[in-house]
Amino acid sequence: MNSGSSANLLSLAALRIKKGVGEIIVPPLNWSSNIFSVIHNGFKPKFVDINLTTLGLDEEKIEKAITKKTKAIFITHILGLNALSPKIIKLVKKYKIELIEDCCESHGAKFKNKKIGTFGSQSNFSFYYAHHMSTIEGGIICTSNFETYEILRMLRSHGMVREASSNKIKKNYLKKYRDLNRDFIFSYPSYNVRSTELNANLGISQLKRLKKNNLIRSKNFSYFLKNLNKDKFFVNFDIHGSVNYGLIILLNKSYANHKIRARLEKLLKKNNIEFRRGMSGGGNQLRQPYMKNIMPNFNKNNFENIEFVHKYGYYIGNYPNLKKSKILKICKIINDI
Ligand SMILES: Cc1ncc(COP(=O)(O)O)c(C=O)c1O
Numbered sequence: 001m002n003s004g005s006s007a008n009l010l011s012l013a014a015l016r017i018k019k020g021v022g023e024i025i026v027p028p029l030n031w032s033s034n035i036f037s038v039i040h041n042g043f044k045p046k047f048v049d050i051n052l053t054t055l056g057l058d059e060e061k062i063e064k065a066i067t068k069k070t071k072a073i074f075i076t077h078i079l080g081l082n083a084l085s086p087k088i089i090k091l092v093k094k095y096k097i098e099l100i101e102d103c104c105e106s107h108g109a110k111f112k113n114k115k116i117g118t119f120g121s122q123s124n125f126s127f128y129y130a131h132h133m134s135t136i137e138g139g140i141i142c143t144s145n146f147e148t149y150e151i152l153r154m155l156r157s158h159g160m161v162r163e164a165s166s167n168k169i170k171k172n173y174l175k176k177y178r179d180l181n182r183d184f185i186f187s188y189p190s191y192n193v194r195s196t197e198l199n200a201n202l203g204i205s206q207l208k209r210l211k212k213n214n215l216i217r218s219k220n221f222s223y224f225l226k227n228l229n230k231d232k233f234f235v236n237f238d239i240h241g242s243v244n245y246g247l248i249i250l251l252n253k254s255y256a257n258h259k260i261r262a263r264l265e266k267l268l269k270k271n272n273i274e275f276r277r278g279m280s281g282g283g284n285q286l287r288q289p290y291m292k293n294i295m296p297n298f299n300k301n302n303f304e305n306i307e308f309v310h311k312y313g314y315y316i317g318n319y320p321n322l323k324k325s326k327i328l329k330i331c332k333i334i335n336d337i
Helices: 005-020 032-040 060-063 086-094 144-154 167-176 195-228 258-270 302-312 324-335
Strands: 022-028 045-046 070-076 099-100 122-126 139-142 245-250 312-316
Touching: 005 032, 005 045, 005 070, 005 099, 005 122, 005 144, 022 032, 032 045, 032 070, 060 086, 070 086, 086 099, 195 245, 195 324, 245 258, 245 324, 258 302, 258 312, 302 312
Parallel strands: 022 045, 022 070, 070 099, 099 122
Antiparallel strands: 122 139, 245 312
């Protein structure tokens, strides 16, 4: 695909073709295109709060949100962390619903020693240049389901049947639509979200460095957490199998307030340390203008953790040649808050 957002859009389009519309469980700490893909495909997003250790869906709250209309749990792995848990896998099996994984921010992360993106029926990756590897712009959907794969091939390219890899599928269409030119049979209302050979070439060369760079990134993040003041910052992230491209900063609940936050931001700015507040997608998607027609009000009591991350969560860049001395310097600066 030409982006991770296109991967989001098409994975939900393929789900709708196979399963029809219904509800999709999503976390509010998310990139906007994940929620857009749900809405644009006629699904209803059902928001469930996050937990602070994985920054993914709170597994204890998911089951309550599952109804007869639920078609999928669409998880997002945030900032290199793994958002999967045994309970989520169990729920997917128990209710016979799909699991879709957004791995755009966590290329190479692992759950139970297996790469994330291999658990869902579809998983989305982005190669935007801020991520672990880049094709400048680009994305991929992974699936091991052959029918989904063929639908996605067509959806990606104007819905054209000639884009399917299966001769059987092509023959079936030809038989059914004898009056049509075989080169111009359009299967579904679709898109053109193809990538190019140039982008693919960049990606192939970057793949070679992904593992090595991820190892360094993981070490950087552990070192960062180790040197943060535990009274001021939350450091109990589940970093097992994580590959963070961002150094995550989250104030402690007992310490956080808007005055402290202002001081932290002032310190970061003064020292030319670029940061993003709200973490992925700027924080709580439920607060965004595009949600006003869909969910004008939300009960803040049900979204305590995302509200906290929205107000007091940050990330700053973590890259393979970031020196240990610099990480230590950053810690010293923000510990002085
Ligand atoms: C979790 C997540 N999903 C999807 C996307 C969209 O990817 P892209 O920028 O390639 O469209 C992003 C951001 O870039 C993201 O962080």
